[in-house]
Amino acid sequence: MGGAGKKIVDQLLVQYYEKNGKFPELVGLVMWGGTEILRTEGIGIAEFLYFLGVSPEWDKTGKVTGVSLIPLEDLKIKLSNGKVINRPRIDVYASAVTSNVYWISLMVNAVKLVNDTDESFKWNYIKKHYNETPSLDRIFGLPGAVLEGTGMSDYIPNTNKWWNSTNLTKDLAEIYLSRVSNSWTVDENGRLVVSEKRETYEYLLGKTDLITQNIDSTWRFLDSDDYYDWFGGLLGASQYLGANPDTGIVDIRNSNNYVSRTLEEEIEFEIRSMILNPKYRDELLKSASGWLSYSEKYEYIFGFVSTATGKDGKSLISDSVWNGLAKNLLSPSFNVDSDFKSASFQSMAGWVIVAAQKGLFNVDPKVLQDIIDKYINETINYGVACCHHTCANLEFNKLVVQASSLSYDKKRSF
Known part of the structure; x- marks a missing residue:
């Protein structure tokens, strides 16, 4: 599997590994379907799949028809010193804005495929986490196909609402979790199913090691309140639940030079x-x-x-x-x-x-x-x-x- 998705994942994994001496077990992706995925022809979905060690399958016309496992022995990264090492299947979830059943099906099926292997927990973090919390829900968003935010950009500008709060961090995390703890999946008939799964989402956020989002247009993180609404909301809720994730903002506008920065x-x-x-x-x-x-x-x-x-x-x-x-x-x-x-x-x-x-x-x-x-x-x-x-x-x-x-x-x- 080649292409932009693999390139981004490899870069993030190399940076995380060289900083922490280990791989992230759980990664959170912020994914906007109506804009980002369409503009980039699915790079965010490709990242989701490649973290898991899964590749798309295409028919003769070039349409993606399903997913298949990449053998563990083929999952490798090249460190900055030139050394090549094997890497595990990384558990991943998406904080997503999309109701596209085709895209969601690809990601849902990829997660199930990885969990159905007989691989060890050491090399398969989906299986490890499923053993701890038996849920494969990995796509979360708002309770319906509505163009609304997570609540951060509504609440924060109204300072009179929280001026005397004794714990603004908690207030914001509770607002975020009340809005975004909805699992988006697909049933056996190919229909979207949206249901509240806050316990699962809190489990994932509380164990998150890395949160990432791409910059693919002229808009950057200080050009819209959507960024602190979605990325900031996810990061803050994760920290509130006890995690201390790294962050990776990947500027992919120059395909010859992807630049990854922390949020800071x-x-x-x-x-x-x-x-x-x-x-x-x-x-x-x-x-x-x-x-x-x-x-x-x-x-x-x-x-x-x-x-x-x-x-x-x-x-x-x-x-x-x-x-x-x-x-x-x-x-x-x-x-x-x-x-x-x-x-x-x-x-x-x-x-x-x-x-x-x-x-x-x-x-x-x-x-x-x-x-x-x-x-x-x-x-x-x-x-x-x-x-x-x-x-x-x-x-x-x-x-x-x-x-x-x-x-x-x-x-x-x-």
């Missing part, structure tokens, strides 16, 4: 190459739509650091990067002279203020106070932006008034 590396790369890149920033800030698009990235950053942490509980974003994002808002590029600029600035400043107040980073006190003062001034000058995390949250407004160094009259006007 990917977010920092995007922040430095786009948000804090003067050429990118200043070009985007030439239009009203650009200001809106730019301001949304601050929300998505906050979304990620709220839903999950980095490896071993470390923050996804360092203090230096956070402070860079804060100082950025005080640069001349953010000269506010119109209502749309004010609305975008208030949104960005609001996220930085909330992040600092919630202890997500160690903020430079002078920078924070300057942002708060500017936030109040722009609100007075152009009116309240009425973002969910600003005007809809009275506690937030009390916070900025208390922390501001502006005059009593200014605060009263605010």
